[in-house]
Amino acid sequence: MTDVLQDKRPSVQPSGPLVSVQGMSKYFDVSPPFLTRVLQGRPRRALRAVDDVSFDIPHGSTFSLVGESGCGKSTVARLLVGLYQPTQGEIYFDGSAVSQLKTRRHLADFQRRIQIIFQDPYASLNPRWRVRDIIAEPVRTHRLLPEGAALRKRVAELLDHVGFSNKDGEKYPHEFSGGQRQRISIARALAGDPEFLVCDEPTSALDVSVQAQILNLMKDLQKELGLTYLFISHDLAVVSHISDYLGVMYLGRLVESGTASDIFNDPQHPYTRMLLDAIPDLEMSGRKRIPVAGEVPSPMAPPAGCHFHPRCPFADARCREEIPGITESKNVRVRCHAVEEGRLTPEVLAEAAAART
Amino acid sequence: MMAQTDSSETPLLEVLNLRVEFPTRRGTLVAVDDISFDIKPGEVLGVVGESGAGKSLTGTAVINLLEPPGRIAGGEVRLKGQRIDNLPQEKLRHIRGRQIGMVFQDPLTSLNPLYTVGYQLEETIRTHMNMSEGQARKRGIELLSEVGISAPQDRIDQYPHQFSGGMRQRIVIALAVCANPSLIIADEPTTALDVSIQAQIIDLLKRLCHEQGTAVMLITHDMGVIAETADRVAVMYAGRLAEVGPVQNVIKQPYHPYTKGLMGAIPTVGQKLERLTQIDGAMPRLTEIPSGCAFHPRCPKAFDRCDTERPDPIAVEESKVACWLYDDARVLSGETEQ
Numbered sequence: 001m002t003d004v005l006q007d008k009r010p011s012v013q014p015s016g017p018l019v020s021v022q023g024m025s026k027y028f029d030v031s032p033p034f035l036t037r038v039l040q041g042r043p044r045r046a047l048r049a050v051d052d053v054s055f056d057i058p059h060g061s062t063f064s065l066v067g068e069s070g071c072g073k074s075t076v077a078r079l080l081v082g083l084y085q086p087t088q089g090e091i092y093f094d095g096s097a098v099s100q101l102k103t104r105r106h107l108a109d110f111q112r113r114i115q116i117i118f119q120d121p122y123a124s125l126n127p128r129w130r131v132r133d134i135i136a137e138p139v140r141t142h143r144l145l146p147e148g149a150a151l152r153k154r155v156a157e158l159l160d161h162v163g164f165s166n167k168d169g170e171k172y173p174h175e176f177s178g179g180q181r182q183r184i185s186i187a188r189a190l191a192g193d194p195e196f197l198v199c200d201e202p203t204s205a206l207d208v209s210v211q212a213q214i215l216n217l218m219k220d221l222q223k224e225l226g227l228t229y230l231f232i233s234h235d236l237a238v239v240s241h242i243s244d245y246l247g248v249m250y251l252g253r254l255v256e257s258g259t260a261s262d263i264f265n266d267p268q269h270p271y272t273r274m275l276l277d278a279i280p281d282l283e284m285s286g287r288k289r290i291p292v293a294g295e296v297p298s299p300m301a302p303p304a305g306c307h308f309h310p311r312c313p314f315a316d317a318r319c320r321e322e323i324p325g326i327t328e329s330k331n332v333r334v335r336c337h338a339v340e341e342g343r344l345t346p347e348v349l350a351e352a353a354a355a356r357t
Numbered sequence: 358m359m360a361q362t363d364s365s366e367t368p369l370l371e372v373l374n375l376r377v378e379f380p381t382r383r384g385t386l387v388a389v390d391d392i393s394f395d396i397k398p399g400e401v402l403g404v405v406g407e408s409g410a411g412k413s414l415t416g417t418a419v420i421n422l423l424e425p426p427g428r429i430a431g432g433e434v435r436l437k438g439q440r441i442d443n444l445p446q447e448k449l450r451h452i453r454g455r456q457i458g459m460v461f462q463d464p465l466t467s468l469n470p471l472y473t474v475g476y477q478l479e480e481t482i483r484t485h486m487n488m489s490e491g492q493a494r495k496r497g498i499e500l501l502s503e504v505g506i507s508a509p510q511d512r513i514d515q516y517p518h519q520f521s522g523g524m525r526q527r528i529v530i531a532l533a534v535c536a537n538p539s540l541i542i543a544d545e546p547t548t549a550l551d552v553s554i555q556a557q558i559i560d561l562l563k564r565l566c567h568e569q570g571t572a573v574m575l576i577t578h579d580m581g582v583i584a585e586t587a588d589r590v591a592v593m594y595a596g597r598l599a600e601v602g603p604v605q606n607v608i609k610q611p612y613h614p615y616t617k618g619l620m621g622a623i624p625t626v627g628q629k630l631e632r633l634t635q636i637d638g639a640m641p642r643l644t645e646i647p648s649g650c651a652f653h654p655r656c657p658k659a660f661d662r663c664d665t666e667r668p669d670p671i672a673v674e675e676s677k678v679a680c681w682l683y684d685d686a687r688v689l690s691g692e693t694e695q
Contacts, residue, residue, distance in 0.1 A: 068551040068552070068553060069551055177639045179639060180639070207407035207408055207578065207640075208407070208578070208580070208619060208622045208623050209407060209618060209619060209622045209635065209636040209639075210407075210639060211622065212621075212622035212623075212624075212633040212634065212635045212636075213635045213637070215624070215633055216632050216633055216635055219631075219632065234551065234552065236552070236626055237581075237623065237624045237625055237626050238624050240624065240625075240626045240629075241624035241629075241630065241633070242624075261629075264626060274553065275552065275553065276626070277556075278552045278553045278555070278556040279552065279581070279626055280555075280556075280559075280579070280580075280581025280582055280584060280585050281581070281584060281585060282580060282581050282584050282608065282623065282625055295521050295523055295524075295553075295554060296551070
């Protein structure tokens with residue numbers, strides 16, 4: 001399938017977005033073992049964790065990916081930082097294609113400029129290292145500063161950035177709480193002076209009051225250092241707070257993307273509408289929350305055509321057979337036949353909402 | 358929203374000055390410290406708090422399922438006026454499941470992977486109700502269809518691993534309601550689930566409890582779930598109750614500075630704020646609970662009395678708030694302001 005947007009994308013020019021992902025796919029081989037295949041005549045199988053995903057992240061902005069578990073958002077994060085290699089498609093970082101970075105020097109520079117913060121602050125810090133060594137690791141790996149006073153000064157500066165005093169650097173990770181550890185992860189990610197931070201569910205393991213501390217810190221750092229974020233979360237309220245741009249994923253495909261305000265104010269894809277409907281109502285406005293029918297199908301055997309059709313109230317024969325392409329509708333890019341055909345008129349939507357309650 | 362029950366009605370569950378302790382080599386840790394609340398028949402009481410606040414322990418203490426060395430060190434738990442905290446385990450077993458149902462966070466660990474769903478349902482039904490095997494199976498199939506599992510006559514003979522997470526949680530709920538208990542203790546029933554499934558489970562719990570008039574003690578850290586489900590809310594902090602009151606008051610107009618901070622810390626969709634309210638610091642560890650009010654080191658409104666004296670819950674309108682800001686003397690002299 002050709003991407004409608006490819007021709008418009010000025011990604012190879014230096015003025016383009018910091019990160020541009022074009023037609024990226026990642027398939028995992030989940031075939032049965034060789035002998036089983038031969039003896040029982042079973043075929044090879046591929047799990048399409050990420051399927052033809054394209055998006056741009058402009059300099060200094062936050063792009064969020066949302067979706068339910070198993071939709072491939074963490075795989076996108078790992079692809080972007082180079083922990084996986086894409087099966088198809090290309091990632092452009094600051095204008096240059098990542099797969100073309102062949103020399104060690106170019107690769108090291110790319111790796112320094114792009115860093116990741118993981119979900120679990122208990123598993124992502126080495127329990128045997130002092131915090132100052134954890135934070136200094138990227139600096140040492142990339143030989144950015146000589147050992148000694150300069151490095152110590154840099155670590156102190158980083159600790160200060162995330163709200164610790166210099167003497168906290170002498171402690172070990174177990175002496176800190178979950179939120180504090182996540183701040184240490186952020187300090188470590190910032191150590192190499194990166195431009196792009198991939199944050200894979202950085203607050204989902206934290207309590208709300210601590211989550212607020214981390215979100216505020218991330219916003220402050222973005223302003224101060226001009227960072228660009230890819231923020232991954234399943235919590236739509238957190239996403240609406242932090243994002244400039246938003247992508248909604250469902251079973252490996254990016255079903256809707258655009259600016260966060262456009263999507264939150266006027267969602268186009270039926271899945272996005274349902275997700276937004278499912279958010280608990282904290283305002284207690286009496287709005288009836290309409291639960292989404294059904295569950296996410298297994299990514300091993302996704303439905304044909306549009307993956308969402310078994311749960312979609314607007315699905316027709318075409319949705320069951322044909323994979324929807326990208327349509328531009330009201331500033332957002334949507335993969336949906338119903339939106340493309342203009343079937344989702346306000347009357348149809350009102351009728352569907354009435355039928356579900 | 359359920360109609361406000363008459364306050365003169367006897368509560369279904371009464372918890373009075375409950376205290377849970379963990380004796381350790383370095384001294385006794387008080388995990389739940391002198392808390393009192395009640396639940397009326399058919400009412401949903403939400404218990405919220407951050408991790409370590411003691412909300413799950415309160416739930417397990419009510420049905421006396423504390424893991425040793427944890428123990429109830431004081432206070433009373435009354436179900437329909439009868440004390441249940443000092444009953445021998447043998448008698449308690451007839452209350453658990455029959456009168457109080459439980460739903461835990463992780464639906465995989467609360468089902469036995471070696472038995473079919475039907476076996477587990479039938480076993481529970483026959484333990485508590487006088488039914489033959491055939492009747493129990495019929496009731497099991499009915500329950501499964503009631504919790505929204507399609508083709509229940511086929512699926513009843515499947516094992517837990519053949520169900521998805523949301524489906525398993527439905528089965529756990531079916532197990533909890535199978536003996537028509539008068540109270541269900543649901544400990545983080547939706548935390549392990551996706552938002553869309555979470556909405557389905559909350560809907561199911563609400564519907565079942567409404568139909569059967571079952572009261573629910575809903576323990577969660579998710580204020581959104583509370584706002585949708587609960588009639589009253591108890592907010593816990595460091596093993597103590599900070600505030601108890603009707604859900605509208607607690608969510609929209611909280612009194613305790615901790616609840617205020619907590620509500621401000623939650624981002625809401627469609628409300629573009631530059632910064633969230635943040636409560637600096639973290640919940641104290643059980644070994645180092647501050648003197649006086651446990652929240653005072655983080656409290657923006659703390660004054661000298663908070664450091665020395667521990668506040669008891671003070672009635673403010675329909676709520677009870679454990680905060681010196683609402684002490685009569687200060688209210689009368691007009692010192693408190695909203």
